Amino acid sequence: MSYPRQFDSITSFALISDTHGLLREQVLEALKSFKLILHAGDVGPRTVLQRLETIASVVAVRGNTDCELSCLPATELLSINGRLVYMLHDVHMLDLDPAVASISMVVSGHSHQPSVTKRKEVLYVNPGSIGPKRFSLPISFAKVDCGESSFSVELVYVS
Numbered sequence: 001m002s003y004p005r006q007f008d009s010i011t012s013f014a015l016i017s018d019t020h021g022l023l024r025e026q027v028l029e030a031l032k033s034f035k036l037i038l039h040a041g042d043v044g045p046r047t048v049l050q051r052l053e054t055i056a057s058v059v060a061v062r063g064n065t066d067c068e069l070s071c072l073p074a075t076e077l078l079s080i081n082g083r084l085v086y087m088l089h090d091v092h093m094l095d096l097d098p099a100v101a102s103i104s105m106v107v108s109g110h111s112h113q114p115s116v117t118k119r120k121e122v123l124y125v126n127p128g129s130i131g132p133k134r135f136s137l138p139i140s141f142a143k144v145d146c147g148e149s150s151f152s153v154e155l156v157y158v159s
Contacts, residue, residue, distance in 0.1 A: 003077075004077040004078050004079040004084060005059065005076070005077070005078050005079070006078075006079050007036055007057075007078060007079065007080045007081070008081060008082075009081070010035065010036055010080050010081055010146055011145070011146055012033075012034060012143060012144060012145045012146060013034055013035070013036035013037065013038060013080065013143075013144050013146070014030075014031055014034040014036070014037045014038070014056075014141055014142070014143060014144070015037075015038050015040065015107055015125055015127040015141060015142040015143075015144060015153075016031075016037060016038070016039050016040070016127055016130050016141045016142075017039065017040035017041060017042065017063075017089075017108075017109025017110070017112075017126070017127050017128065017129060017130075017141075018040075018041070018042040018063070018109045018110070018112055018128075018129035018130070018131045019039070019042065019043055019044050019048050019129075019130055019131040020042055020043075020044050020065065020129075020131035020132055021043075021044025021045055021048060021131065022044070022130070022131045022132055023048060023051055023052070023130070024130065024139070024158065026158055027130045027139075027141065027158055028051070028055065030141075030156065030158075031052070031055050031056065031141075032055055034055070034056050034143075035056050035057060036056055036057050036058075036059070036080075037052055037055065037056045037057070037058045037059075038058075038059050038060075038078070038085070038087060038107055039052070039058060039059070039060035039061070040060075040061060040063070040087055040088070040089055040107050040108055040109035040110075040126075040127065041060070041061045041062055041063025041064070041066060041072075041088075041089030041109050041110070042063030042064065042065045042066060042089065042109060042110070042131070043060055043062075043063065043066055043069055043072070044065075044066075044131070045068060046068065046069060049069075059076055059078060059087070060072055060076075061073055061074060061075060061076050061087045061088055061089055062074055062089065063089040063109065063110065064089060064090065064110070074088065074089070074093075075087060075088045076088075080146065081146050083104040083105070083146075083150075083151065084101070084102060084103045084104055084105075085103070085104065085105045085106075085107060086098060086101075086103045086105070086106050086107070087106075087107045087108070088106075088107075088108055089108060089109055089110050090108060090109075090110040091106065091108035091110070091124065091126070094106065094108075098120075098122040099119075099120035099121060099122050103122055104122065104123065104150070104151060105122065105123040105124075105125060105144075105151055105153075106122060106123070106124045106125070107125050107126075107127070108124070108125075108126050109126060109127065109129070110126075111126060112128060112129040112134045112135075112137045113126060113128060113137060114126055114127060114128030114137075114138065114140040114142070114155045114157075116142070116153045116155065123151060123153060125142055125144075125153050127140060127141045127142035127155070128140035128141065128142075128155070130158065138157050138158075139157070139158040139159075140155055140156060140157050140158060141155075141156050141158070142154065142155050142156065143156055
């Protein structure tokens with residue numbers, strides 16, 4: 001694991017995943033209120049990241065369909081206001097114990113199924129997908145508020 005990328009004085013940030021090349025206007029509008037966007041993979045073409053970067057700082061990991069973006073890392077470790085956040089595309093590929101590593105949040109995508117769970121004081125967040133609709137799954141992303149001692153996660157559903 002490498003040294004974490006540092007982000008300080010962040011009050012909130014957005015978690016997105018599985019755009020697969022599609023950025024909906026209503027999602028882009030909602031993302032304008034954030035200074036930091038974390039993308040958990042399956043981005044699509046590089047232009048998706050370029051468009052997001054016109055809104056905020058973007059940190060992205062490579063998903064299983066990101067052949068054009070092989071330069072993206074498979075995992076990313078961030079320090080946000082002194083709390084560690086670990087990103088990867090598929091949570092089933094997690095090869096460390098986040099609780100032992102003092103990680104506060106694990107962010108993943110892949111399943112397109114939005115979820116927020118907590119195990120051993122670690123938040124596991126899948127923001128769902130903001131890309132093409134898949135089966136009966138919703139279009140969603142997550143908003144993370146940075147409290148003094150913890151993160152608070154809200155799933156945001158897009159109609």
